[in-house]
Amino acid sequence: MNRIEPLSADMFDADCAHRMPFRIGDKWSAMIMRCLEAGPRRFTELKVPLHRVSPKVLTETLRAMERDGWVTRTVYDENPPRVEYALTALGRSLLDPMDHLCAWTRAHREEILGAREEPAGTPSVLRGARGE
Amino acid sequence: MNRIEPLSADMFDADCAHRMPFRIGDKWSAMIMRCLEAGPRRFTELKVPLHRVSPKVLTETLRAMERDGWVTRTVYDENPPRVEYALTALGRSLLDPMDHLCAWTRAHREEILGAREEPAGTPSVLRGARGE
DNA sequence: GGGGCCGGTTCCCTTGAAGTAACCGGCCCT
DNA sequence: AGGGCCGGTTACTTCAAGGGAACCGGCCCC
Secondary structure (H helix, E strand, O other): OOOOOOOOOOOOOOOOOOOOOEEEOOOOHHHHHHHHOOOOEEHHHHHOOOOOOOHHHHHHHHHHHHHOOOEEEEEEOOOOOEEEEEEOHHHHHHHHHHHHHHHHHHHOHHHHHHHHHOOOOOOOEEEOOOOO | OOOOOOOOOOOOOOOOOOOOOEEEOOOOHHHHHHHHOOOOEEHHHHHOOOOOOOHHHHHHHHHHHHHOOOEEEEEEOOOOOEEEEEEOHHHHHHHHHHHHHHHHHHHOHHHHHHHHHOOOOOOOEEEOOOOO
């Protein structure tokens, strides 16, 4: 088995992840999927890029993903304990629509950010249309 | 302007909309987008397929979508008042990734529903791996 | 025996999204 | 004068997701 790159701590900065108007599963699922994209990861390994996730929430999320058939949980009977999470085929197939979402977000980034910056009181279009 | 089909009251049954593991914007945004796909709609018209939405939430959602540049709100100065909501080009471009999501959901429907039905206590895979 | 690593669990609290119910103003019609 | 249509608004409540802090058991090492 060839070496797998460690996950970078700033994998999810306030960019693609933040303010993305989409959501896959719950708050952390999409990020976890990206973490598992390159290969199986263990619990503590996942905590690195997911700075702000508490172990409770991470467990909950992983359990939900397991229940939905997106990931597998493999316990190795070693010491200290080792648990690995990996994408299933179903989970992996989900990366495809996710990529489309990311592509859309990347393509319309400026437009999205711009829309929110417009002068607060931008009036709704109003038309006198009596004789329409 | 040619006639536009009225929205069916059972447009969103417990199928594509319900239990879909994706979310576009907030709870109702994706459904609203589908409602606007064929052309502009007015407030009361939107309420028909969105059975359970309260006027408050519908207003909130539409305002948020307007703020994000997904829809326009056009007030016609008539009586009784008429307000029409329509997709912007940006909003319309969002339908494309949404279609991918829907296609994925349709393709993996059985698999998704199946995963949750498995015997509750399905054990995690466990491997003795001392000599790995 | 004290501390650390690992993969969690438990309890409690906060937050924000969403739901419920009631009401509103303008104008038309009867 | 009363009622209805339209597109909302306002105030109150509910509920689940998420976050924080603390603790746990097993085994190893010092």
